[in-house]
Amino acid sequence: MSPDLEQEDRTASDFDDDFEPFDFDGAPDLPVERYLDRELSWLAFNQRVLELAEDPTLPVLERANFLAIFASNLDEFFMVRVAGLKRRIMTGLAVPTNVGRAPHDVLADISRRAHELQERHALAYQELVKPTLAEAGVRVVVWDELQKSEQAHLSDYFARQLFPVLMPLAVDPAHPFPYISGLSLNLSVIVRNSRTGKQEFARVKVPQMLSRFVRVDPGESVEDARYIALEDLIANHLGDLFPGMEIIEHHVFRVTRNEDVEIEEDETENLIKALEQELLRRRFGPPIRLEVSDDMDGATLELLVRELDISQQEIFRLPAPLDLGGLFDLSKLDRPELHYPPQPPVTAAAFQPSEPNRPIDVFSAVSRKDVLVHHPYESFATSVQAFLEQAAADPHVLAIKQTLYRTSGDSPIVEALIDAAEAGKQVLALVEIKARFDEAANITWARKLEKAGVHVVYGLVGLKTHCKLALVIRQEGGVLRHYSHIGTGNYNPKTSRIYEDLGLFTTDDQVGKDLTRLFNELSGYAIEKKFKRLLVAPLHLRKGLLKLIAAEIRNAEEGKPSGIRIKVNSMVDEAIIDGLYRASNAGVPVEVWVRGICSLRPGIPGLSENIRVRSIVGRYLEHSRVFSFVGDGDPQVFIGSADMMHRNLDRRVEALVRLTQADHIEEITALFDLAMDPSTSAWQLDADGTWTRHHLDDAGRPLDDLQLRVMQQVAHRSRTGGRR
Incomplete structure (x- = not known):
């Protein structure tokens, strides 16, 4: 009988009926403080993205791209995770936390860490990436650095391309404070009426449909070109927007709003209509973060805080430019030598x-x-x-x-x-x-x-x-x-x-x-x-994985070959983590390859000394989910859509399929071997939640890039017509 046919005897449906699970309930109690905070773990993931932006060995436009990814990631984190925590606190709902801390303490820790990371992010741009871009001929300049003729050219551009679409909004008894849309970049402007001497506040929104960085002189070669931030260009033409008024000062600010969507599906007759209404409501979600340029005066900041109902904890003072997500525009410049070398995909x-x-x-x-x-x-x-x-x-x-x-x-x-x-x-x-x-x-x-x-x-x-x-x-x-x-x-x-x-x-x-x-x-x-070859959530995916973990525990206890390897985007689910702790205590080698959040604490004696956790962040976003169990020489390997999170296992339809061909299982095994090899560049998770990057050997030489190695292997296989 072939190995493939032998494996058909062990199907996913067996996990529901015939498979005797390990009695986790009878196992010794696990320590209370055995999980890392999921929100802080996510911020640690975004720090790994930031570390790539700080890496001088990477092409500089890729570093700019990582700065933009960091900014975009953090925006979504605030719009969804932080907003959700704040909403639950304000409405008195239970706040799920796997670390047993008070919700307000969780928010305070998030704010502290987010402040540290945003300041480091701004510093990385100002002191590391921006100078390196300039050395490569991509110079981001400010208005005062330009010659008069260049300023005149840009003034003409402003008059033709910008002025018609700008909408200055005054704030006075006849004009209430305007609605500030989420993630929009804005100029706060203080003007003085020359006749009355009275000072007033106004707001100018920077158009989001235009490129964030404007070419100073289109005649410059792409190898030596200068760019000016759109908000800087607008700020130096405020007199055109407020004629007859004296411009006292201006500053840049940005608001992040709660943009999570919640629908009570059981109470609606038409899901699409309900969702459309909820999307309209999303635009007006409450503010949960205010970013301001670090030169903003106290009176203007006080006005914004009052009108937006923002707490001091939610204010982020940062050096200009705000919203480094705008670097996505610059990162797309046609400068091949400043990007990763091309790696076109091959046909399988x-x-x-x-x-x-x-x-x-x-x-x-x-x-x-x-x-x-x-x-x-x-x-x-x-x-x-x-x-x-x-x-x-x-x-x-x-x-x-x-x-x-x-x-x-x-x-x-x-x-x-x-x-x-x-x-x-x-x-x-x-x-x-x-x-x-x-x-x-x-x-x-x-x-x-x-x-x-x-x-x-x-x-x-x-x-x-x-x-x-x-x-x-x-x-x-x-x-x-x-x-x-x-x-x-x-x-x-x-x-x-x-x-x-x-x-x-x-x-x-x-x-x-x-x-x-x-x-x-x-x-x-x-x-x-x-199902026969599928594990499906929410019905039995978690249960099926726990029974596979239990099988490895029994194999280890009986002296048989055992081992667990898991590759996911997030590892949060407490039941799965506890199962892995039990496996570690039974002597099962456990390797977890996680891109983002990981609440599991590896390397703790008596709990997780047999667990290793690594993360690889690079050119490509690691997204596949893989679950591999040694199975006493009869490997059980699944791929699919599910991360180890409550939402995936309890509130989503997810599916994993079991691989049965020996060459496919060998390929997955080789991929894990490479990811876990000490000679491969990766981040290692410590028990206290610290991620340490290992990307240089003892002689200071770069370790292997997993994604480059895989690309080379796949390209060779494609050229030679090899089969897995």
Whole structure:
């Protein structure tokens, strides 16, 4: 009997019925203080991003990009996590915390750490990245550094391109304090009436649709060009906006608002309409952070604090420029030598045509053997996208079913579904319209799909559908055959170029039946609790993983080979963490590869001395989720969409699929070996929550870059036509 067939005897459904779980309840008590604070752990992740911006060995435009990513990440952290904590405190709701501290103390710690990081972020730009950019010929200047002729040129640009779209807003008895939209950059202006001598406050919003940095002289070569911040240009033309008034002073400020969305789904008849109303409300969420330039006068700050109802803890005084997310614009400059060397994705060996210039035949390749693809090293366009486009055009395809959590504008995935529906195929699209910050876009996609004849559904009440699934039903020789794709990342061609993800293509009949049952559950009223090769949340994913952990504990206690390796974005769920602590105490080697939050404390004697935690942050965003168990020589390896968080395991539909081919399991094993190798650059987590970067050897030479190594391996395999 082949190894693949032997593994079929141990199915995910066995975890529900036949598998005897380890009795965690009978195990010794674990220490109370065994979790790291999740919010502070997230801030530690953003610090790792910042450390890349500070790294002088990286190309400088990539460092600018990491500064922008840090800023964007922190914005979302405040809009969602901090806003949610504050709202719960104000409304008297219970605040979930895994460290047993008072909510106000949690907010105070977040504020303190966020202040430290934002100040370090500003310093990194001013003292590290900006000078290095200037050395490379990308100079960010201020108005006073320009010659008169250059100022005249920019004044002409202001008059033609900026003045018509600016809207100065006065604040006086006839003009109430204006609404300040979230994340907008604003100028506070103090003007004096020349006739009355009275001083007044006004606000000017910096247009968000324009590039943040303006080229001083378009005639300058791209190798030696100067840029001025948009707010600096506007600030030096305030006289044009307030004619007849004396400009006393001006400062820059920015407000972050609560932009989380909450819908009581059980109490609404129309989810889309309710969500649209909630999106309108989001625009007017309460402020939860005020960033001001460090030169702002006390009177202006007092006015902003009073009108915005901001506490002192929520004020961030920073050197200009505020909102370094604007560096995304500069980071896109066409200066190849200041970027990472290009690493174009290759077509997976299994999907390469047998003859040059022939189209890819995904069905033929997958029918021969399961195919595991690894993005962005292997092309999304010549695998996932080609799969769906071929399915849409193939006359033998009868139906396509797919989940859509996040996709991109003008998405070829959506267009393929529309083409399939217009060709008369049965098409089901489960669009998750509650995907945070993509709600409006997903509503638009849902309506476009419906107009084309696609059956659009929105999943289950009270749950987000986060799993990444596509199922194609094809008629072959009078028999229906399932072609399945289960992935770890969204069906998004744009993010597929920067997000690291895995995806499995298979014609395994059992996987096809599993997906059929799951789609029926999502689109209808079926409640299916058993699957053969899938672990599905919220029904049994956590339970299935805990039983796999328990099996490793028993193997270790019986002297059999054991080991657990987990790769996730976040490790927060207490039940899973406690299971890993129990495994460590039983002598099971545990390796956790986490990108972001980790509440697990590794390396504590008597609790977690057999657990190692590493993080890799780099050119690509590590996004795949992998769960690997030694299984006494019968490895159980799963990939899928679920992170180890309450929301994923309890409030989302998630799916993991078990890999059965030996070469796929070997590839996952090799990937973990590389990630955990001391010669690979990574951050190591200590028991106190400190992440230490190890990126140089004892001689000061750079350690191996995992992502570069994987790219080289995949490219070699593609060139040689090797199979996994």
